[in-house]
Amino acid sequence: MAVIDNESPDQGSESFLIESGLYTDEDVYQLELERIFGRSWLFVAHESMVPKEGDYITTFMAEDPVIVSRGNDGHIRVLLNKCLHRGNKVCLFDRGNAQRFRCSYHGWTYNNQGGLGSVPLLKDSYMGDLDIGEMSLPAPRVANYKGLIFACWDKDVISLEDYLGEDFRWYLDTFLLDADPLGLQVLPGRHRYMMPVNWKLLAENFGGDQYHFASTHSSVIAISQRPEAGRIVHSEHSGEHYSAEFTSEKHPPHGLLQLAVGEQFYQEDMNMANGLGAEAASWVTNRHDRLQERLGDLKTRPYSFHTANVFPNLSMVGLATALYGRSLIVWQPRGPMRTEVWQWCFVERSAPDSVKERMAFTLTQRQAAAGMVAPDDHENFERTSDNLRGWEARTVPFHYGMGKNSGSTSVLPELPGRVLPQISESYQRSFYRHWRKQMRQNV
Amino acid sequence: MCDLGKLTHLHGAITRFYAKETALLDDGDLKSWLKLFADDIRYTMPMRESVQGEDAVDLIDREGLQFYLFNDDKESLELRVERLYTGLAPGETPPSVTQRLVTDILLTDTSTDEVEVRSSFLVFQVRHDFHETIFAGRRMDRLRPMDDDFQIARRKILLAQSVLPRTVSIFF
Ligand code: FES
Numbered sequence: 001m002a003v004i005d006n007e008s009p010d011q012g013s014e015s016f017l018i019e020s021g022l023y024t025d026e027d028v029y030q031l032e033l034e035r036i037f038g039r040s041w042l043f044v045a046h047e048s049m050v051p052k053e054g055d056y057i058t059t060f061m062a063e064d065p066v067i068v069s070r071g072n073d074g075h076i077r078v079l080l081n082k083c084l085h086r087g088n089k090v091c092l093f094d095r096g097n098a099q100r101f102r103c104s105y106h107g108w109t110y111n112n113q114g115g116l117g118s119v120p121l122l123k124d125s126y127m128g129d130l131d132i133g134e135m136s137l138p139a140p141r142v143a144n145y146k147g148l149i150f151a152c153w154d155k156d157v158i159s160l161e162d163y164l165g166e167d168f169r170w171y172l173d174t175f176l177l178d179a180d181p182l183g184l185q186v187l188p189g190r191h192r193y194m195m196p197v198n199w200k201l202l203a204e205n206f207g208g209d210q211y212h213f214a215s216t217h218s219s220v221i222a223i224s225q226r227p228e229a230g231r232i233v234h235s236e237h238s239g240e241h242y243s244a245e246f247t248s249e250k251h252p253p254h255g256l257l258q259l260a261v262g263e264q265f266y267q268e269d270m271n272m273a274n275g276l277g278a279e280a281a282s283w284v285t286n287r288h289d290r291l292q293e294r295l296g297d298l299k300t301r302p303y304s305f306h307t308a309n310v311f312p313n314l315s316m317v318g319l320a321t322a323l324y325g326r327s328l329i330v331w332q333p334r335g336p337m338r339t340e341v342w343q344w345c346f347v348e349r350s351a352p353d354s355v356k357e358r359m360a361f362t363l364t365q366r367q368a369a370a371g372m373v374a375p376d377d378h379e380n381f382e383r384t385s386d387n388l389r390g391w392e393a394r395t396v397p398f399h400y401g402m403g404k405n406s407g408s409t410s411v412l413p414e415l416p417g418r419v420l421p422q423i424s425e426s427y428q429r430s431f432y433r434h435w436r437k438q439m440r441q442n443v
Numbered sequence: 444m445c446d447l448g449k450l451t452h453l454h455g456a457i458t459r460f461y462a463k464e465t466a467l468l469d470d471g472d473l474k475s476w477l478k479l480f481a482d483d484i485r486y487t488m489p490m491r492e493s494v495q496g497e498d499a500v501d502l503i504d505r506e507g508l509q510f511y512l513f514n515d516d517k518e519s520l521e522l523r524v525e526r527l528y529t530g531l532a533p534g535e536t537p538p539s540v541t542q543r544l545v546t547d548i549l550l551t552d553t554s555t556d557e558v559e560v561r562s563s564f565l566v567f568q569v570r571h572d573f574h575e576t577i578f579a580g581r582r583m584d585r586l587r588p589m590d591d592d593f594q595i596a597r598r599k600i601l602l603a604q605s606v607l608p609r610t611v612s613i614f615f
Pocket residue numbers: 083084085086087088103104105106107108
């Protein structure tokens with residue numbers, strides 16, 4: 001397949017022109033389902049979505065429908081939501097609590113650990129010629145990283161810890177997963193919405209494209225000084241900001257944006273928290289104290305990062321301030337030019353109610369299905385996809401050349417990973433380089 | 444006037460109020476539309492989920508901490524409108540063409556001064572070119588009589604869709 005095998009025109013090892021076929025071609029897409037989504041750790045749930053035995057949610061691993069079920073033994077499993085008999089769904093709700101999943105077609109029934117528990121007419125019509133004790137719903141490998149549940153269909157995949165990589169895990173731990181002593185709490189009402197564009201353009205945007213913010217979201221910048229905006233703004237353009245990239249031969253590339261360094265960001269959070277009352281202010285203070293402990297004696301004092309992408313299709317947003325909902329987004333691929341977006345809002349469990357409400361409010365108003373940010377991204381991508389219908393337009397590659405000659409050393413070597421200027425296209429280049437490599441592996 | 448006469452009169456007044464609101468939205472006069480809302484408005488739209496053992500109809504009344512699609516008060520609605528008036532939002536450039544139908548207007552509680560009203564809506568949105576979307580749903584409003592007219596004091600919206608056909612850049 002040309003787009004996988006060929007290096008792009010005028011590429012050295014540092015490719016920066018990407019052919020449009022990556023975003024339009026059905027054959028490429030089908031191969032991605034096998035080689036990218038079939039072989040990567042995919043985010044499926046957070047522990048707090050299935051707190052009790054019998055709790056489940058249904059979701060997708062790319063196009064494959066799965067149930068994330070906490071069985072009666074307390075273990076979380078991921079089960080293909082497809083009856084072993086003739087392929088019907090066995091679980092029909094978005095979430096709930098169930099002892100068993102009963103297929104409506106002929107009535108095969110599975111327990112909440114995936115095992116086939118009963119089959120109608122097993123004695124009378126199968127005459128004992130079906131060993132249901134051996135049969136269970138297909139289940140991928142599952143791993144739990146500090147509450148984030150990932151699954152992978154590839155039995156030989158590296159461990160989830162190695163997949164995330166030590167450097168990126170430091171940021172995940174420091175700013176998201178170890179931030180609250182009681183952990184994260186998912187809120188009801190996850191968003192699901194369609195975006196008419198290839199999933200890769202969304203994933204690499206969250207991991208590496210700070211460049212677009214000033215143009216695409218200029219309406220948000222334009223209103224940010226208004227008094228009505230006081231509840232939802234944070235400094236994106238003032239203060240010290242970086243991006244960071246985690247690229248290695250050992251794991252796929254991950255990237256993050258708006259790495260904020262310095263005390264100013266804490267002061268801004270304090271100002272907002274003061275507006276919510278003494279309880280909120282003292283929570284933000286304690287949170288900051290805990291962060292100082294985690295940072296230890298680092299001379300560089302980062303406060304937060306805001307967005308990230310975990311290869312391939314898990315993105316994050318909302319981490320910039322203590323008062324913004326922590327959001328996980330999965331870009332579920334739905335064909336070469338369609339993506340179904342799944343987005344959850346989390347709050348830090350120890351926060352007072354006033355802070356939790358503000359967190360959810362801020363996310364809702366900004367990067368969410370009906371917020372003031374996402375519709376503008378949507379529109380750009382829709383027009384981009386429209387253009388890719390053109391025969392001639394498809395021959396013009398996408399340009400990812402920013403910063404390609406600016407070297408690969410970290411600008412803050414004291415911190416893990418490769419810290420880069422805030423605006424760069426380095427992550428995208430790494431993303432596509434890795435994507436091509438993984439697409440070529442035909443074992 | 445008998446009770447039935449009063450109710451018919453009220454129903455007619457509310458129908459005219461909604462027709463006026465629909466025209467403001469379809470004409471893109473969002474600043475005038477905002478004036479229909481009381482200063483203490485709460486304007487919410489929860490995201491639909493099918494939860495085993497829970498009644499989907501209850502969702503519109505789900506209160507408490509959640510990840511809403513809209514969770515607005517007067518100030519945040521004003522901010523949303525101000526943003527669109529900057530002319531800098533690609534998601535509404537050029538502005539969407541919308542054609543709304545508001546129907547099935549049912550007065551569900553007339554026992555106090557404020558009237559509880561349930562209605563159905565269909566919004567046909569043309570973003571640009573062939574990008575056309577239908578949003579269908581229901582609204583539960585609390586209308587406050589005000590100088591021969593009404594103000595919307597509470598609006599709860601529930602879309603029929605469980606996967607939104609696109610991101611939302613319009614109002615309901
Ligand atoms: S398809 Fe499930 S029981 Fe037949």
